[in-house]
Amino acid sequence: xxxxxxxxAVAVLSTPARAQDFETERLKNWHHWRGxxxxxxxIDANPPVKWSEQENVRWKVPIPGRGSATxxxxxxxxxxxxxxxxxxxDDETAYQFTVICLDRATGETIWSKxxxxxxxxxxxxxxxxxxxxxxxxxxRFLYASFGSRGIFCYDLDGNLKWERDLGDMQTxxxxxxxxxxxxxxxxxxxxxxxxxGSFVVALDANTGETRWKQDRDEPTTWATPLITKFxxxxxxxxxxxxxxxxxxxxxxxxxxxxxxxxxxxxxxxxRDGDLVYATTGHRGYGLFCIPLSATGDITDSDQITWSRTDxxxxxxxxxxxxxxxxxxxxxxxxxxxxxxxxxxxxxxPERLPQMQTLYASPVIAGGRIYYVDRDGTATIxxxxxxxxxxATNQLDEGFDASPVALxxxxxxxxxxxLYCIGASN
Numbered sequence: 001x002x003x004x005x006x007x008x009a010v011a012v013l014s015t016p017a018r019a020q021d022f023e024t025e026r027l028k029n030w031h032h033w034r035g036x037x038x039x040x041x042x043i044d045a046n047p048p049v050k051w052s053e054q055e056n057v058r059w060k061v062p063i064p065g066r067g068s069a070t071x072x073x074x075x076x077x078x079x080x081x082x083x084x085x086x087x088x089x090d091d092e093t094a095y096q097f098t099v100i101c102l103d104r105a106t107g108e109t110i111w112s113k114x115x116x117x118x119x120x121x122x123x124x125x126x127x128x129x130x131x132x133x134x135x136x137x138x139x140r141f142l143y144a145s146f147g148s149r150g151i152f153c154y155d156l157d158g159n160l161k162w163e164r165d166l167g168d169m170q171t172x173x174x175x176x177x178x179x180x181x182x183x184x185x186x187x188x189x190x191x192x193x194x195x196x197g198s199f200v201v202a203l204d205a206n207t208g209e210t211r212w213k214q215d216r217d218e219p220t221t222w223a224t225p226l227i228t229k230f231x232x233x234x235x236x237x238x239x240x241x242x243x244x245x246x247x248x249x250x251x252x253x254x255x256x257x258x259x260x261x262x263x264x265x266x267x268x269x270x271r272d273g274d275l276v277y278a279t280t281g282h283r284g285y286g287l288f289c290i291p292l293s294a295t296g297d298i299t300d301s302d303q304i305t306w307s308r309t310d311x312x313x314x315x316x317x318x319x320x321x322x323x324x325x326x327x328x329x330x331x332x333x334x335x336x337x338x339x340x341x342x343x344x345x346x347x348x349p350e351r352l353p354q355m356q357t358l359y360a361s362p363v364i365a366g367g368r369i370y371y372v373d374r375d376g377t378a379t380i381x382x383x384x385x386x387x388x389x390x391a392t393n394q395l396d397e398g399f400d401a402s403p404v405a406l407x408x409x410x411x412x413x414x415x416x417x418l419y420c421i422g423a424s425n
Contacts, residue, residue, distance in 0.1 A: 022138050030404045033070040033134035033180055034361065038226055039270050040319045042405035045365035049380050049391045051421050058409070058422035061107035065098065067131030068359070068400035069180075071411050071418065074137050077110060077156065078102040080413065081144055083130035086117075094119045095130055097146040101158060104409075107420060111158040116149050121168050124176030127359075129400075132178035132222075136188075141205065143188055147177035151190060153208060162208040166201065169194035172220040178266070182236075184227040187211060187249060189236050193221035200225070200238055202252060212252035218242055226269040226276065230292040237276055239265035243299070244278040244288065256294040258304065261286030267317040267361070272340055275305060281314035281330040289343060306343035311336050317361040317402075319369060321383045326369060331357050333373055335387070352379040353392050365405035372412060374398040395419065 026036045027043055034040050048056045065084030072079050080100055087093040096117050101110045120130055133145040141161060142154045151164040169177055171194050179191040188203045198216040203209065223239035227249060234249035241263045246255040262284035269278045274293065280286040289305040290298065298304055311327055318327040325340040333355030336348035355373045362371045364383070368390060372378045376395040382388040401413035410421040 025139055029075065029139075030071075030073040030406055031137045031139070032182070033072065033136075033224070033402060034268060034270075034317065035363065035404075038182075038228075038268070039272075040317065040361055040363045040402075041321070042363060042365040044407075045405035045410075046408055047365055047370075047405050047410035048408075048421055048423050049368065051378075051393050051395070053396055056421055056424055058420040058424075059107040060417050060419050061102070062416060063100070063413070063418050065096070065131070066129045066415075068129045068178075068413075069131050070134040070401045071404055071413055072135050072137060073104060073404060073406055073411070074139055074156065076104045078104050078411065078418075079135050079137065079142055079144075080418070081131040081133070081135055081146070083146075091123070092119060097131065097149050099135070099142070099144050099152070099154060099158070101156075102418070104420075107418065113154065113158045113160070115144065115146060115152045115160075115163070118149050121148065122171060122174040122176060124171075124174065127400075128176040128178060130176070132176070133180040134224075134401075136181060136183045138183055138205070143181055143183060143205070145181045145190065147179075151181065151188075151203070151208065153205070164203065164208045166190065166192060169220075170196045172264075175220065178222040180224040182225045182227050184234060184249060189225050189227060189249070191221065191223065191225055191238055193218045193223075193240060195220055200236070200247065200252075202236075202249070214247060214252045214254070216240060216245075220264075222264070222266040224268045226271060228271050228276070228292070230274070235292065237269045237278070239267075239269060239278055239280070241265060244269065244290070246292075246294070256290070256303075257297050257299070258288060258290055258294075259297075259299040260307070261288065262312065264314070266315045267313045270318060270320055272320045275340075277318065277320065277325065277340070279312045279318060279327065281312040285309055285312035285329070287312045287327065287338075287343070289340070308343055311338070311345075311349075316358045319362050319364055321364050321369070324383060324385070326362070326383075328358050328371075331359070333358050333371065333379075335381075337385070337387070346385050347387055350387050352381070353389060354394075355379055359400040361402040363403045363405050365410070370403050370405070370410065372399040372403055374400060376414070378412075
């Protein structure tokens with residue numbers, strides 16, 4: 001009997017203990033595609049400002065197949081997703097949907113697992129990939145979404161723990177998929193917006209079983225949820241063409257919703273203090289600043305702190321630092337800096353030097369903002385009320401995946417390689 005109650009006590013205490021350990025460790029890692037606080041800010045990182053193919057490349061390793069999923073990092077391991085064609089000459093070939101674990105110090109492969117091998121039911125857009133969703137981890141398990149191919153949970157040594165098949169998405173114009181799952185505690189939230197029956201589902205992170213599911217009146221969306229706690233309640237904030245909505249993480253109940261933006265949202269919402277910022281930039285622009293205390297339908301109401309319809313990011317998620325919001329316009333490398341409290345322009349719009357199309361989201365590290373584009377150009381700027389360019393760098397391949405900054409390293413996933421940028425010894 002004593003042994004029985006001891007087991008119960010361990011079961012009750014283990015989850016809070018794990019949560020406390022995770023809160024301590026996450027700040028040292030990059031467990032989510034937007035970093036430890038889902039805002040693109042690297043707390044203590046200080047990577048180089050200048051690099052080229054010949055300078056400050058600590059290592060560069062080829063990645064098989066194709067994928068635009070951002071790498072994630074836990075301690076000495078890097079995890080990324082890719083789709084490897086069985087026959088590159090055949091448009092209807094099967095793909096091996098693969099999870100790869102690399103050594104952070106050397107780039108060498110520690111393990112590689114084929115989650116599933118399938119012929120995709122949709123071809124996808126030529127600028128998208130079949131492995132666009134980024135993985136996430138809590139330091140115990142790795143959660144990888146290949147969308148219509150399945151959701152997979154591994155331990156960090158590559159042992160499969162569970163998998164779920166949520167069906168096949170029918171995406172707009174067969175553009176493909178890309179929304180990443182988001183983990184909070186022992187709940188994994190998976191967005192599933194497409195042309196035939198959209199929903200968002202919360203899964204038990206330990207088992208993959210459904211905790212709740214909410215239908216959504218939305219067409220195809222590629223946005224990743226922001227999960228954040230406010231006044232004792234945890235909100236799941238998920239963008240959509242029709243509305244940006246907040247759900248209760250525990251129950252799935254709708255907390256607030258706001259319409260009025262443009263179509264095809266991809267950029268993730270970001271939080272600063274008591275406010276959340278949601279942006280769109282396809283066939284029009286929208287940028288809304290919404291208080292987390294909002295309730296109900298706040299469309300066109302005075303509950304909205306401020307909004308603009310002349311600026312907004314299509315793909316790259318903005319960054320916010322020291323009261324300033326840095327937003328690029330549409331897909332272009334045209335930067336506008338706004339006062340985050342009022343929405344008023346501080347400077348811009350100004351084109352970032354030598355840059356064209358942005359898919360990757362910027363990161364802030366060492367008090368600097370790092371942008372990379374689809375042609376391999378990187379521009380580093382100093383945050384502040386005037387545009388100050390610190391460096392412009394060039395590599396041989398372009399970048400759709402977002403940079404990852406940890407310690408003195410910057411990880412850049414290109415078309416064919418993963419680069420580790422670090423000061424030469």
